[in-house]
Amino acid sequence: MTTPSSKTAVAPGEPAPRAAEAVIAGGGTMSDIREAQALIWTGKGPGGLIDVLEAGSTIAWIQLPSAGIESYTSVIDEDHTWTCAKGIYARPVAEHALALALAGLHRLPELARAYTWRKTVCRDLCDDRVTILGGGGITRALLPLLAPFGVTTTIIKRHPEDMPGATRVLGAERLDEALEDADVVILALPLTSETEGIIGAAQLRAMKNDGWLVNVGRGKLVDTDALVTALQEQWIGGAALDVTDPEPLPDDHPLWDLTNCIVTPHCANPPPLERENYARLIRDNVRRFFEGQPLEGLVDPKLGY
Amino acid sequence: MTTPSSKTAVAPGEPAPRAAEAVIAGGGTMSDIREAQALIWTGKGPGGLIDVLEAGSTIAWIQLPSAGIESYTSVIDEDHTWTCAKGIYARPVAEHALALALAGLHRLPELARAYTWRKTVCRDLCDDRVTILGGGGITRALLPLLAPFGVTTTIIKRHPEDMPGATRVLGAERLDEALEDADVVILALPLTSETEGIIGAAQLRAMKNDGWLVNVGRGKLVDTDALVTALQEQWIGGAALDVTDPEPLPDDHPLWDLTNCIVTPHCANPPPLERENYARLIRDNVRRFFEGQPLEGLVDPKLGY
Numbered sequence: 175m176t177t178p179s180s181k182t183a184v185a186p187g188e189p190a191p192r193a194a195e196a197v198i199a200g201g202g203t204m205s206d207i208r209e210a211q212a213l214i215w216t217g218k219g220p221g222g223l224i225d226v227l228e229a230g231s232t233i234a235w236i237q238l239p240s241a242g243i244e245s246y247t248s249v250i251d252e253d254h255t256w257t258c259a260k261g262i263y264a265r266p267v268a269e270h271a272l273a274l275a276l277a278g279l280h281r282l283p284e285l286a287r288a289y290t291w292r293k294t295v296c297r298d299l300c301d302d303r304v305t306i307l308g309g310g311g312i313t314r315a316l317l318p319l320l321a322p323f324g325v326t327t328t329i330i331k332r333h334p335e336d337m338p339g340a341t342r343v344l345g346a347e348r349l350d351e352a353l354e355d356a357d358v359v360i361l362a363l364p365l366t367s368e369t370e371g372i373i374g375a376a377q378l379r380a381m382k383n384d385g386w387l388v389n390v391g392r393g394k395l396v397d398t399d400a401l402v403t404a405l406q407e408q409w410i411g412g413a414a415l416d417v418t419d420p421e422p423l424p425d426d427h428p429l430w431d432l433t434n435c436i437v438t439p440h441c442a443n444p445p446p447l448e449r450e451n452y453a454r455l456i457r458d459n460v461r462r463f464f465e466g467q468p469l470e471g472l473v474d475p476k477l478g479y
Numbered sequence: 480m481t482t483p484s485s486k487t488a489v490a491p492g493e494p495a496p497r498a499a500e501a502v503i504a505g506g507g508t509m510s511d512i513r514e515a516q517a518l519i520w521t522g523k524g525p526g527g528l529i530d531v532l533e534a535g536s537t538i539a540w541i542q543l544p545s546a547g548i549e550s551y552t553s554v555i556d557e558d559h560t561w562t563c564a565k566g567i568y569a570r571p572v573a574e575h576a577l578a579l580a581l582a583g584l585h586r587l588p589e590l591a592r593a594y595t596w597r598k599t600v601c602r603d604l605c606d607d608r609v610t611i612l613g614g615g616g617i618t619r620a621l622l623p624l625l626a627p628f629g630v631t632t633t634i635i636k637r638h639p640e641d642m643p644g645a646t647r648v649l650g651a652e653r654l655d656e657a658l659e660d661a662d663v664v665i666l667a668l669p670l671t672s673e674t675e676g677i678i679g680a681a682q683l684r685a686m687k688n689d690g691w692l693v694n695v696g697r698g699k700l701v702d703t704d705a706l707v708t709a710l711q712e713q714w715i716g717g718a719a720l721d722v723t724d725p726e727p728l729p730d731d732h733p734l735w736d737l738t739n740c741i742v743t744p745h746c747a748n749p750p751p752l753e754r755e756n757y758a759r760l761i762r763d764n765v766r767r768f769f770e771g772q773p774l775e776g777l778v779d780p781k782l783g784y
Contacts (some may be wrong), residue, residue: 195712266603269628273581277591281580285743286591289735291727294746298571318627323574422596430594438590 200460270293505765575747
């Protein structure tokens with residue numbers, strides 16, 4: 175059981191009420207940074223985090239609020255234990271990915287912008303081939319949603335071991351092969367030095383000319399200039415992007431005008447700290463930390479996710 | 480087994496090649512209308528059908544090409560056996576219904592028309608309440624697609640008996656109750672004198688003010704004027720319509736301009752005679768007819784579907 179020494183700080187600024195409640199629900203006690211053993215970081219990014227860690231010399235574990243943590247790379251060290259919110263938002267992000275894939279095949283991006291009735295033939299996801307890049311929480315949440323469509327699923331994953339519900343799991347060296355016959359390609363990867371630009375001109379040319387690209391990972395996974403050309407010249411059927419590079423996407427960007435493209439403003443991932451399951455993660459990780467149990471969402475500082 | 484007397488006509492006009500092939504694959508022989516026992520109707524509607532039936536006095540069974548047959552009501556009699564294509568297109572129509580429901584909740588109709596990045600909060604289908612009007616083939620195909628979302632499903636059906644995968648099945652007299660707490664209401668009913676205008680102002684007012692209406696049945700199931708008001712005054716969250724009244728929807732219709740509405744041009748149901756499964760239905764029904772087996776898609780002339 176936890177003791178009154180389970181000192182946890184919430185920073186920056188005034189403790190977010192839900193975060194503080196979750197700390198207490200997990201058996202922690204709210205504490206000043208200078209005495210804290212654990213830190214629940216509520217900032218929108220890493221700004222100020224280094225200073226907090228310098229002031230809080232007894233902090234051993236830091237909980238970060240987002241699933242993707244590429245912006246924290248310069249701060250994350252091996253002297254502390256770091257956890258992020260990976261997996262926590264997997265379910266809604268997976269649902270958004272499916273909504274975007276179905277929208278693309280059923281031509282909703284184009285039809286939503288129509289002001290006249292014109293004969294249109296939609297495609298089906300049923301019996302299609304779906305390739306998913308990434309084998310983390312989003313993919314694990316997406317596979318059961320895809321199951322009733324009878325699709326053939328290929329997962330591209332660093333360590334290609336079987337995944338329940340996936341037809342096959344391949345290593346990254348077989349990416350081009352997995353793109354060639356895919357009707358839908360879904361990006362659900364973290365952004366690291368290895369995954370940046372993983373979809374460039376060559377990969378877009380490898381895709382079927384009616385295949386749809388769905389990105390719910392990070393904008394920089396895709397070479398945006400190459401994507402614009404691919405959409406303009408119809409190398410692929412279309413793209414549905416919840417994340418873009420740059421982000422926010424500027425008003426004059428060509429992606430806005432392409433009818434074979436839909437951009438959603440990074441809304442698959444619900445706002446941090448507003449979701450019950452993030453409060454639950456804080457509560458559970460606070461309890462685990464002070465009980466010496468393994469933490470959820472552990473970051474590998476070397477891999478960067 | 481069938482014999483050389485298994486005479487089947489395909490009308491109007493020259494026999495559609497796939498229909499003729501399917502007749503022969505089913506053991507039928509192609510025949511002139513005046514000698515046919517079976518008629519595969521390939522017209523876009525009932526125009527000319529009465530004349531064909533008058534000329535074909537030996538015709539006992541007519542296969543109609545569409546799932547909804549409200550336009551044939553004046554021709555369908557009790558002197559012939561009638562079958563339609565109900566159920567054949569259920570799978571793609573169910574998928575389109577799910578695509579529209581997800582698009583609505585994830586705000587894609589509005590986001591597809593955006594030309595700027597604006598913070599947006601999407602909703603989830605996960606754990607929602609879904610009410611489906613109609614308990615036919617579309618609903619049977621839709622329930623397995625909805626299952627992994629963990630939704631509570633209420634089916635409104637003429638004869639409320641249990642359906643696999645449905646949380647509850649209610650009779651039409653409990654419609655208002657089933658609308659009140661639904662996050663998504665899906666119309667998958669045939670159009671008959673009983674179902675025409677089943678969703679009017681009172682039903683739209685009964686719905687949640689963030690609920691989405693999805694229509695993949697027939698346009699006249701909904702009072703369109705009431706729907707326009709409901710969307711303009713935000714009685715409901717939005718509407719996603721694959722069918723409209725009138726149809727085609729005229730260019731100056733207010734539904735085109737509403738960002739909480741998406742219209743798809745009756746494309747959930749793929750073009751008749753172009754689908755393998757319609758050819759398969761013809762083949763199987765020809766075989767069944769000449770072997771004296773029960774036919775698939777049998778029409779009840781009294782019920783009108």
